[in-house]
Amino acid sequence: MNRRLKLILSAAIVVAATTAGAGAAYAMLQGDAAASLRSGGQAGEQADGYLGVVGSGSADVRSQVDAVNIKRRAYYTDLAAKRGAKIEEVAATTACELFRTKVAPGQYYRLPDGVWRQRDSAPIPLPGYCG
Amino acid sequence: MRAAILTRLRLDATQGAMRWTRLLLAAPVLLGSAGCVQVAAPDKPIEINLNINIRQEVVVRLQQDVKELIDKNPGVF
Numbered sequence: 001m002n003r004r005l006k007l008i009l010s011a012a013i014v015v016a017a018t019t020a021g022a023g024a025a026y027a028m029l030q031g032d033a034a035a036s037l038r039s040g041g042q043a044g045e046q047a048d049g050y051l052g053v054v055g056s057g058s059a060d061v062r063s064q065v066d067a068v069n070i071k072r073r074a075y076y077t078d079l080a081a082k083r084g085a086k087i088e089e090v091a092a093t094t095a096c097e098l099f100r101t102k103v104a105p106g107q108y109y110r111l112p113d114g115v116w117r118q119r120d121s122a123p124i125p126l127p128g129y130c131g
Numbered sequence: 132m133r134a135a136i137l138t139r140l141r142l143d144a145t146q147g148a149m150r151w152t153r154l155l156l157a158a159p160v161l162l163g164s165a166g167c168v169q170v171a172a173p174d175k176p177i178e179i180n181l182n183i184n185i186r187q188e189v190v191v192r193l194q195q196d197v198k199e200l201i202d203k204n205p206g207v208f
Contacts, residue, residue: 033206047183071207079196085189092185093193097201098208112183129185131194 034068035102037061044108044116045098047127049076049091054108054116096130 034051037043042061046052050069053062076090083090103109105121112127201208 031206034208035205068207071204075200075204075207079193079200083193083196085193088183089185089189090193090197092183093190093197094201094208096190097194097197101201102208127183129183129187129190131187131190 033064037064037068038103038107041106041108044110045095045103046110047092047095047099047112048088049093049095049098052110052116092129096126099124099126099130 037051038045042054042057043051043065044054050072051065053065057065072091072094073087076087076094079085080087080090099109100123103119103124105119107119108116109119109124110116111125
């Protein structure tokens with residue numbers, strides 16, 4: 001094995017190791033991104049099936065919310081294609097379910113009227129189509 | 132007459148070549164957009180449209196799938 005090949009190989013190993021490490025760290029950071037954004041009060045659930053930034057929000061919060069929403073969009077698109085539904089229909093159905101099960105008292109939500117509200121001890125009054 | 136035909140032929144050839152060049156230039160762009168799934172964040176935020184026009188039977192039909200989707204992806208939902 002000549003020197004150049006060795007150099008290339010070691011460079012490849014370093015790159016692979018770094019990416020794997022960063023990937024693991026990223027996964028850990030993203031582990032409960034949506035839940036922690038909700039419980040921190042920086043973001044809330046919207047009737048359109050996406051997380052929304054409550055108030056102005058820091059650049060960091062906005063980028064976290066965007067990251068979650070990009071993934072959501074991908075899942076919605078996938079499921080919509082599988083079931084022959086529209087992406088918005090899958091997204092809105094998900095919102096109904098998130099309003100029911102994931103938004104805890106004290107956390108924020110936004111119905112089709114566009115107003116951010118904080119959930120109290122009562123369940124969220126769901127839009128009619130939620131069934 | 133002959134000269135005219137030749138000129139025309141040459142013109143056609145040049146135009147044809149230009150068309151090919153354009154196609155060749157466009158090909159990588161087309162291939163690029165078709166060949167990969169874009170994972171980078173869009174420069175615009177995802178537009179929020181809360182005016183939801185949806186029928187209840189659609190929600191009922193999708194509900195089970197959606198529950199599974201949420202349970203399987205705790206980081207995202």
